[in-house]
Amino acid sequence: MTTTPDDAGSADPHRDIPADPHANDAAPYGGGDPYVDYRGGDFPFTSLVDLADRRLGAGVIAANDEFFAERENLLTPGPAVFDPERFGHKGKIMDGWETRRRRGADGDRPFPADGDHDWALIRLAAPGVIRGVLVDTAHFRGNYPQQITVEATAVAGTPGPERLLADDVTWTELVPRTPVRGHAANGFPVAAERRFTHLRLKQHPDGGIARLRVHGEVVPDPAWLDALGTLDLASVLHGGRVEDASDRFYSSPAQLIRPDLSRKMDDGWENRRRRVRGTHDWVRLRLAAQGEIRAVELDTAYLKGNSAGWAALHGCDATAGDPADDAAWTEILPRTALQPDTPHRFVLPAAVTATHLRLDVFPDGGLARLRVHGSLTAAASAARAFRARSTPARDSVTSRRSAALGSAAASQASVASRVSCETWRAG
Numbered sequence: 001m002t003t004t005p006d007d008a009g010s011a012d013p014h015r016d017i018p019a020d021p022h023a024n025d026a027a028p029y030g031g032g033d034p035y036v037d038y039r040g041g042d043f044p045f046t047s048l049v050d051l052a053d054r055r056l057g058a059g060v061i062a063a064n065d066e067f068f069a070e071r072e073n074l075l076t077p078g079p080a081v082f083d084p085e086r087f088g089h090k091g092k093i094m095d096g097w098e099t100r101r102r103r104g105a106d107g108d109r110p111f112p113a114d115g116d117h118d119w120a121l122i123r124l125a126a127p128g129v130i131r132g133v134l135v136d137t138a139h140f141r142g143n144y145p146q147q148i149t150v151e152a153t154a155v156a157g158t159p160g161p162e163r164l165l166a167d168d169v170t171w172t173e174l175v176p177r178t179p180v181r182g183h184a185a186n187g188f189p190v191a192a193e194r195r196f197t198h199l200r201l202k203q204h205p206d207g208g209i210a211r212l213r214v215h216g217e218v219v220p221d222p223a224w225l226d227a228l229g230t231l232d233l234a235s236v237l238h239g240g241r242v243e244d245a246s247d248r249f250y251s252s253p254a255q256l257i258r259p260d261l262s263r264k265m266d267d268g269w270e271n272r273r274r275r276v277r278g279t280h281d282w283v284r285l286r287l288a289a290q291g292e293i294r295a296v297e298l299d300t301a302y303l304k305g306n307s308a309g310w311a312a313l314h315g316c317d318a319t320a321g322d323p324a325d326d327a328a329w330t331e332i333l334p335r336t337a338l339q340p341d342t343p344h345r346f347v348l349p350a351a352v353t354a355t356h357l358r359l360d361v362f363p364d365g366g367l368a369r370l371r372v373h374g375s376l377t378a379a380a381s382a383a384r385a386f387r388a389r390s391t392p393a394r395d396s397v398t399s400r401r402s403a404a405l406g407s408a409a410a411s412q413a414s415v416a417s418r419v420s421c422e423t424w425r426a427g
Contacts, residue, residue, distance in 0.1 A: 026141040026183035034082040034139060039184035045132025045215045046187075049236050052199070052214035053077070055260060056125035056237060060097075062161035063120040068098035069208060071120050074201075080138040080210035094139060098208030112205040117149075121164055122199040126237045127154065127388075128218045130196060133175055135186045136211035144182040145203030150175035152196035164198055171200060195219045195388060217241070220288070222385040225376060230294070234357065234372040235259050239288035239384075243356075246281045247271035247364075253283045256359075256370045262301040268368035270306060271361075281308075281364050285357045287372065289380035290319060292351040296333060297371035299343045307340040308365035315354030319379075323356055330354070335362060353377065 027037060052058040054075040063071040073080075073096050080095040087093060097120060102112035130152060137144040151171040155164060163169070172192055180186040201212060218239045225231060225238065234240040234257045245253040250270040255262075262268050271281045293315060300307040313333040321328030332352050338344060357372060376384065 021146065022142075024144075024146075024179060024181040024184075026181070028141060029082070029084060029139075031084075034084075035079075037183065038138060039181055041185045041187050043132055043134060043185070043187035043189075045189060046134065046213070048131055048215040049128075049218060049241065049254065050213050051124045051126060051128045051130065051216050051218070052122055052212055053125055055258070058125035059123045061121050061123050061164075063097065063099075063118070065099040065118050065206075066097060067100040068092070069094040069096050071097045073097055074120065074122070074209060074212045076211065080136065082139040094208055094210075096138070096140065096208050096210035098140070098143065099203070099206045102206045116206075117202045117204045118145075118206050119203075120201045121161055122201065122212065122214070124197055124199065124214065126218045126220060127195050127197045128216045129193065130174060130190045130214055130216040132190055132215045133188045134211070134213040134215070135180055135188070135201075135209055136213070137180060137182050137184055137186065137208070138210040139183060140208040140210060141183045143208050144180060145205070145207035145209065147177050147179050147204040148175065148186070148209070149173065149177045149202040149204070150188070151200040151202070152192070152198065153200075154195055154197045156197075159198070164200075172196070174199075177202075177204060190216075218288075219388055220384075222381060222388050225288075225384065226381060230373055230375055231288075232257075232259070232371050233287040233289070233291040233293065233374050233376075234285055234370055235288070240372075241286045243284045243286050245269075245283045250366075256283065256367060257285065258369065262299065262368035265302045265306075265366070268299075268301070268303065268366055270303070270366035271364050274364040280360055280362045282361070283359045285359070285370075287355055287357060288376075289384055290317065290353065290355045290377045291372075291374045291380060292353055292377060293332060293348065293357075293372055293374040294351050295345065295347045295373040297343060297345050297369070297373070298338060298367060299369040299371075300338055300340055300366070301343070301368040302341060303366040303368060304340045306366050308338050308361035308367055310335050310337050310362040311367070312336065312360045312362075314358045314360070315352050316356040316358070317353045318355045320353075329358065332357075335360075 052075055058075055060071040060074050068091055099118040102116055104110045104112055133150050135148055152174050153169055153171045174190045174192055175188045220238050231238055236257045237259050240257045242254045249272040251266045253269040256269050298311055312335040314329040315332045316323045316329045330352055333346055
């Protein structure tokens with residue numbers, strides 16, 4: 001097993017350690033709301049999909065120690081919960097992954113050696129390029145790790161722990177050994193421009209971590225997409241992404257393109273009530289790649305008194321037109337009445353080629369899921385295969401141009417498309 005540093009290089013394992021080893025501790029819990037003194041942060045990469053989302057299929061497949069709290073808690077959706085009265089036979093029960101206290105070799109050397117650490121192996125829900133990692137130590141105030149390391153690798157198939165820990169597997173260091181704060185959101189941007197399938201989280205020397213989030217861009221296996229033939233071009237697991245929306249008041253529009261079914265009202269996209277006549281809500285999506293759309297699904301599951309009244313869909317092929325130009329958008333589905341708590345399926349009279357999709361709802365209201373069924377174009381399949389093969393050694397400009405064709409083919413209009421959003425807000 002080999003480890004290589006990312007583009008930023010490896011760091012001194014003792015860098016940035018405060019002179020006071022308890023400087024990053026949080027105060028002991030004093031009662032009331034446990035999040036009152038939580039130290040959050042603003043990390044731009046969190047707008048991207050969480051590649052380690054358990055609901056999308058990610059999993060913690062192994063850990064060397066989980067004495068106090070199970071490794072699976074790392075990927076639990078939502079913030080960690082703290083119950084000051086909850087204890088078990090092994091001690092305090094924490095909502096996270098917590099290992100036992102490490103000890104040294106003997107009484108004369110009671111502290112663990114400098115290289116001692118605990119680890120967990122994480123299978124990403126989908127392969128992808130990682131843009132940032134969030135290590136959340138919520139409620140671990142004096143029992144969080146002093147430092148963490150995050151490494152990643154790309155191994156085909158469904159490898160188990162033995163395969164991932166084999167000597168011939170190369171791990172790339174995404175976050176070098178770095179101090180973290182207790183009861184805090186610790187965010188780390190990542191610059192490694194390559195596709196990964198698994199992560200290894202290390203905590204030095206021991207301790208507890210509440211949640212792990214791994215944000216980035218999905219880069220699916222092109223051979224799998226080709227084998228599927230017809231696929232959901234908007235699905236987050238295939239590389240679809242929400243670029244912008246008019247309103248995110250109650251829940252995120254990113255939930256529209258989840259591969260599962262909605263389970264409750266807030267599991268889809270719901271906006272606030274509109275009061276300005278002549279306006280409506282909308283979501284703009286970038287499809288997995290340039291594709292031929294043949295059918296769409298609009299599901300209003302669990303939205304009964306607050307579902308969208310009507311919906312319309314438009315597509316844009318950014319390889320042939322400018323998304324900032326209204327004339328570049330083609331009607332896919334005219335304004336159509338929707339029923340509450342109902343799946344709606346529409347077969348298109350003719351296939352529509354598009355890289356982007358715009359969903360308009362009138363005047364407002366919620367939608368649970370959006371499916372866009374079709375197939376990749378030959379050019380998009382080729383570009384996807386190129387990106388999946390790309391490594392840091394490849395020419396970065398060429399890789400980015402290929403990725404642009406494969407995922408949107410529209411980088412030429414990234415600035416202009418934001419301008420057009422203002423038109424959609426008013427529309």
